[in-house]
Amino acid sequence: MDALAQLQRQLGEFAAARDWDQFHSPKNLSMALSVEVAELLEHFQWLTEEQSAHLDAERLAKVRLEAADVFIYLLRLADKLGIDLVRAAHDKIALNEQKYPADRVRGDSRKYSDY
Amino acid sequence: MDALAQLQRQLGEFAAARDWDQFHSPKNLSMALSVEVAELLEHFQWLTEEQSAHLDAERLAKVRLEAADVFIYLLRLADKLGIDLVRAAHDKIALNEQKYPADRVRGDSRKYSDY
Amino acid sequence: MDALAQLQRQLGEFAAARDWDQFHSPKNLSMALSVEVAELLEHFQWLTEEQSAHLDAERLAKVRLEAADVFIYLLRLADKLGIDLVRAAHDKIALNEQKYPADRVRGDSRKYSDY
Amino acid sequence: MDALAQLQRQLGEFAAARDWDQFHSPKNLSMALSVEVAELLEHFQWLTEEQSAHLDAERLAKVRLEAADVFIYLLRLADKLGIDLVRAAHDKIALNEQKYPADRVRGDSRKYSDY
Numbered sequence: 001m002d003a004l005a006q007l008q009r010q011l012g013e014f015a016a017a018r019d020w021d022q023f024h025s026p027k028n029l030s031m032a033l034s035v036e037v038a039e040l041l042e043h044f045q046w047l048t049e050e051q052s053a054h055l056d057a058e059r060l061a062k063v064r065l066e067a068a069d070v071f072i073y074l075l076r077l078a079d080k081l082g083i084d085l086v087r088a089a090h091d092k093i094a095l096n097e098q099k100y101p102a103d104r105v106r107g108d109s110r111k112y113s114d115y
Numbered sequence: 116m117d118a119l120a121q122l123q124r125q126l127g128e129f130a131a132a133r134d135w136d137q138f139h140s141p142k143n144l145s146m147a148l149s150v151e152v153a154e155l156l157e158h159f160q161w162l163t164e165e166q167s168a169h170l171d172a173e174r175l176a177k178v179r180l181e182a183a184d185v186f187i188y189l190l191r192l193a194d195k196l197g198i199d200l201v202r203a204a205h206d207k208i209a210l211n212e213q214k215y216p217a218d219r220v221r222g223d224s225r226k227y228s229d230y
Numbered sequence: 231m232d233a234l235a236q237l238q239r240q241l242g243e244f245a246a247a248r249d250w251d252q253f254h255s256p257k258n259l260s261m262a263l264s265v266e267v268a269e270l271l272e273h274f275q276w277l278t279e280e281q282s283a284h285l286d287a288e289r290l291a292k293v294r295l296e297a298a299d300v301f302i303y304l305l306r307l308a309d310k311l312g313i314d315l316v317r318a319a320h321d322k323i324a325l326n327e328q329k330y331p332a333d334r335v336r337g338d339s340r341k342y343s344d345y
Numbered sequence: 346m347d348a349l350a351q352l353q354r355q356l357g358e359f360a361a362a363r364d365w366d367q368f369h370s371p372k373n374l375s376m377a378l379s380v381e382v383a384e385l386l387e388h389f390q391w392l393t394e395e396q397s398a399h400l401d402a403e404r405l406a407k408v409r410l411e412a413a414d415v416f417i418y419l420l421r422l423a424d425k426l427g428i429d430l431v432r433a434a435h436d437k438i439a440l441n442e443q444k445y446p447a448d449r450v451r452g453d454s455r456k457y458s459d460y
Contacts, residue, residue, distance in 0.1 A: 003117065004201075007201065045262050049393070063198075067192065092187060149386060153382075161368045264379075264383065299437060301430045322417060
């Protein structure tokens with residue numbers, strides 16, 4: 001069993017042991033995912049881009065756990081919907097390779113901003 | 116190299132080939148992550164919870180690619196910040212085990228809603 | 231001076247008195263707006279739709295202040311960009327009237343879900 | 346009738362004429378609000394803060410309509426919950442005046458980042 005499937009099993013057991021599965025509809029999980037992403041974003045909202053690339057250890061430790069929360073809800077949602085995230089990501093990258101050929105969009109921020 | 120590290124290397128090469136690395140500050144990536152989560156959420160906004168658990172094939176295919184986008188930006192952000200998502204998730208689950216002991220919060224939606 | 235312009239002047243003075251104007255770029259304000267909306271959403275994530283329509287007084291008081299935060303950042307962002315929100319809303323409603331003629335989309339949830 | 350109450354009446358009539366009221370639970374409206382904020386944020390995600398403060402006319406026209414969408418869903422949600430946004434904003438500003446005394450937090454970005 002790979003690392004993601006193992007995490008998903010653990011998260012499923014965690015929810016089942018608390019009788020929380022009843023709350024985990026895909027609709028609700030997408031909301032929870034959205035809330036966790038905002039808690040991550042919150043750390044960066046008043047920082048410059050430069051500062052965001054050089055977090056101190058205390059901030060980074062917090063950001064790391066917020067990123068974990070995003071990952072946890074994404075794994076849980078994918079599990080509920082039967083989505084294999086790694087395969088889906090490979091498929092999406094292949095689509096992006098076609099949509100944004102390197103030789104055509106290179107350094108073109110306008111194209112990028114429509115990305 | 117595991118599946119996530121491999122995806123991260125691919126995403127790094129994808130950005131480098133397009134000279135897009137300049138846009139990928141953690142601040143900007145957290146914004147992009149937020150936008151992708153909203154595109155996922157959008158599919159569920161007018162559905163009932165029940166409907167969200169039984170998507171038709173066409174909708175599910177779209178949701179799958181939106182979930183992939185969320186995953187891609189999360190991997191990219193984690194890479195930029197040097198975060199190992201799988202280890203961070205294990206740490207967060209351990210913290211949640213302590214914070215929400217199964218025998219104390221079982222079936223308690225009020226506790227859950229403060230989660 | 232109308233109620234919104236008066237609020238915007240107050241918010242401008244609040245920021246100026248604290249030397250916080252330096253943080254209020256439209257980019258940053260859009261992030262803050264996003265964080266506040268998530269804090270509002272968080273109250274509803276585990277509720278049923280029915281429950282969300284019948285909040286108890288304590289929850290409603292919290293939701294009211296979160297809605298205020300969303301309004302505050304929206305007013306601030308509009309002020310920075312020179313947008314008149316009331317006129318913009320009237321323009322958008324007029325566009326929606328054309329896009330969704332009542333006699334064509336009535337009770338059609340599929341059309342609605344593409345809204 | 347003031348400008349906001351008038352907009353809220355118009356939005357209520359718009360929904361009623363299309364039989365869309367059934368979709369407008371506070372839970373769903375908070376999701377729609379979140380989606381609209383992300384569409385606003387999307388315009389700023391790859392811009393520098395400086396660029397975000399100097400949008401060209403074409404971009405500004407788009408941002409203006411996205412801000413209108415945020416405003417529309419916020420008004421609709423407030424209407425459904427019986428919240429007077431202007432009064433709530435005044436209450437919140439008064440709370441912020443107490444929480445962040447100008448002479449104590451002036452120019453202190455650390456305090457601000459905890460805001």
